Amino acid sequence: MRVLVIEDDMTLGHALQEFLADQGYAVDWLTDGDKVLGALAGQTYDLLLLDLNLPGRSGLDVLRQLRQDGNQVPVLIVTARDGLDDRVAGLDAGADDYVTKPFDLPELAARVRVFGRRRSGQAQPLIEAGTLSFDTVGREVRANGQRLSLSVRELSVLEMLMARAGRVVTKRQIVNSLSAWDADFSENAVEVYVYRLRKRLEGTGASIQTVRGFGYMLETQAA
Known part of the structure; x- marks a missing residue:
């Protein structure tokens, strides 16, 4: 499964890239919201891990544009915004799941595996x-x-x-x-x-x- 991480925190982005790669995924990493749509135009991904607070275009704007363009790539929002209104806005904009920082890597891995099972049509692990x-x-x-x-x-x-x-x-x-x-x-x-x-x-x-x-x-x- 190929995953695109969009995270501007260098420490967290690097950690996510290494951790998911160790889980067997192919992982690309961007730090700028303005570069996401271009990356998706040239490559197909099975999952996006999307931060909301990004330089350039915000994660929420990226998500809205993706759905407006008809791109149905699964999106897991990973953000420090933990308010109810933020979660509702993210899900209503087209996100498939929402995780707030700080989070445990094993939980994130479990959520990513859910998307992998959906992709392969497998309901069970x-x-x-x-x-x-x-x-x-x-x-x-x-x-x-x-x-x-x-x-x-x-x-x-x-x-x-x-x-x-x-x-x-x-x-x-x-x-x-x-x-x-x-x-x-x-x-x-x-x-x-x-x-x-x-x-x-x-x-x-x-x-x-x-x-x-x-x-x-x-x-x-x-x-």
């Missing part, structure tokens, strides 16, 4: 595909009950494939979801991670098939 089960909270995959040792990137690629088991996931979709502005992540890198995952999945009853000219598809046997 456990994604199951054949003999595989993916705990999106603990970031752990098991095959036939046995834990698989996977890197953060391998987990993220497998999560996309499991959420769409039986359907094609293109290389470009994987790159767009998992790459950030400052990351060296390409279609060639996707091939490397898929190769590693195929080795990890041997004997599990699950396999990653190449659909030539399109991408990859996870095929599974019944648990």
